[in-house]
Amino acid sequence: MFLSELGKLLVSANLWQATLQFAALLLLPALGGVISERSGVVNIAMEGMMLTGAFFGVMVALATNSVVIGVLAAILTGGAMAFVHAFFSIQFKAEQIVSGIAINLAALGLTSFLNYALTNGQGVSTLNASLRIPSLDIPGLKDIPFIGPVFLQQNVTFYLAVAALVATQYVLFHTNIGLRIRSVGEHPQAADTAGIDVRRVRYLSVITSGLLSGLAGAFLSLGINGIFNTNMTAGLGFIALAAMIFGKWNPLGAAGACLIFGLGEALQNRLQLLPLTGVGIVDTPLHSPSLVAMVPYLLTIFALVGLVGRATAPAADGIPYEPGGE
């Protein structure tokens, strides 16, 4: 009974559509993390940048009555948070983990407070369809069985995430700019002596991570949920961080990790609804949605230990650059 239900679930378009959507949502901040850390700045603040983007996306969309301006606001405010991180990390050589935590906490506080203050404590209500990022809707194509719903009916942001993946992979590994970003993250002294402006490369890389995270925030609030809720990112930025490490600081690797996390998330949402008769754990304490929700992450840990092996960060990741130092 359980196994046949599970089998049906695994081939359903619904499961895979949700998988890809969740994966794309994680992919944007994960790519941001890859770019930032490849340039040598540890970035654990994608969570806060996403949340900021999600909030300002909704508020600006409401204020201007334009989803496009809302999305741009989300991207820019995410970028602004990243600028703060860059400023502390690069200018003041602050401990980057601490700066990241500060930004995450500040983003949570700021968005919660403003959400309360701007709506008189009511919170925003669900957005009209006109203020939400639409899904792709191509007559004919969307009706192709399985392919249609899984690949051709996704939210517009999904396709932006795929484009961002291709662009990041190409820029990092096939362009001169990418060569410079990687050199700055591996050995900033060497990059400096080669005439590269280490600070500028790092600033731009960190800010790019914020722009991508901000877009992910818009995806979440203006796209998937159509609403802003306090702390609505709820750790997504950290899962993206894990995906970045899981993917060994490579865009394609991170994308693979996002797919696994996405499948895990989609599966556990649906597993909780499956009848567990025949498995023998009904009515035991093990039959708990929370425990089911853990499964994908446990699998990830095993995969990480068993399959991926030790991941190595860029050599100068997290180390502020001191010109003229050894």
Place this chain on the structure above:
Amino acid sequence: MQELIESEKPVVDEAPLAVEMRHIRKAWPGVVANDDVSLSVREGEIHALVGENGAGKSTLMNILYGLIRPNSGEIAIHGQTVRISGPRDAIKLGIGMVHQHFMLIPPLTVAENIVLGHEPGGTYSRYQQQQARERIAEISRQYGLHIDPDAVTGQLSVGQQQRVEILKVLYRGAQILILDEPTGVLTPQETQELFVVLRGLVAQGKTIIFITHKLREVLELSDRVTVLRRGRVVGHLITRDTSKEEIARMMVGREVLLRVDKTPAKPGDVLLRVEHLTADSARGLAALRDVSFEVHTGEILGIAGVEGNGQSELVEVITGLRKATGGHVWLGEHAITNKTARQVRREGVAHIPEDRRESGLVLSYTIGNNLILGRHRWAQFSLRGLLLRLKQIFSWATRLIREFDIRAPGPITPASALSGGNQQKIVVARELSAEPKLLVASQPTRGVDIGAIEFIHRRLVAQRDAGAAILLVSAELDEIRSLSDRIAVMYEGRIVSVESPEVSEERLGLLMAGASAAAAES
């Protein structure tokens, strides 16, 4: 050919100035690195910049390359006064620098490292691998520096990496090349190859500034010499009119003994006995193949050999850092084979490791803490092995700093703030002050200037005269020959011969290259 070079020399003396640095001053809080330093280098010459560690040579060159901004003074390149506010400016002016610690990015390919920052196609282009390869091949041919552009840089030998560094500088169109202690990490053969390359560059019109503290190299390679001491210029010399002794005296500020002054050894009983020892290298290959020898109390046994013939593994096995796969190590009556490093130390063995930055010191620790490393459990320094007795550590460190002439503000200065020579003195002070029965000294003077070398050599001999057994491993043949009472030559994991210190350099060279003792005889 010889005559041609001779007749060209006067031309060099009258050549226009390529670099002129005038009245350069650079001070950090508490330290004056350069004090009114002036330097002029003529076009087409090899100019040696010499001085002890910490004399301000690297600072001066980092100023010329734009990595450090001077407090005052001016710089002229080819007669034009210029402002150099970063490496980008220096590169534009045709200045290139090969740093002491290579500025290469290990995971990138040779080609990527060479073109980095000046890639074909410019900033916003795709990375053009083929064009990069072609440009590099062209320069390789022009200057006779051959290298595989697609090799991963981190997997190259040190000599090859240096070649990449030189190519990098030439790729950027440098006319003036600065080399900061380029031979410190090279084997003697690689050094000779480098000199051939440098002479070739000069023949093609380049100007070279060569930082070193090895006098032999100054005399062999340079046209003129500028000597720095404690941040000031103490002399401009013309190489063919000077001598090792004169340069050494200027560098150190007093007469320096370039020979080790020692009386014949009075060896006592056998202390260290190594029997049929075998061990593997880190890569799992056989590194020691049946090594046997003895060291007596009151003698120095030198191990000579080209690096990588098992010397490092031998030292590691004796000091408890690597497991032997067979054989025995005896210290007097005690077997210390495969004991831990802590147990071996407790038996009275001290160890000066070959790489002070990697395993001799914790660079971020203070001098005081470095001086008690491995001894932090001693009752003298700790309360029941739990709490450090900071006052005792402080006074102990103060004493050793004075006794071993470690030039540092005090015991709470981090080791990383000191010059290489003074860092090495910390290691030497720590190990010798343990009054060991056996001292294993591996490359004890690597990267150390002549004043400190003289000091360390004297201390080693004093330790021997006090009755310690010393096992000396060094890549410097001069050091082995002048310190050792007997010389064991290692080749491919075996001791191929034990020689007296009077052995000729030629015979030693042949043995190190793998000739059998009998063959080296003829």
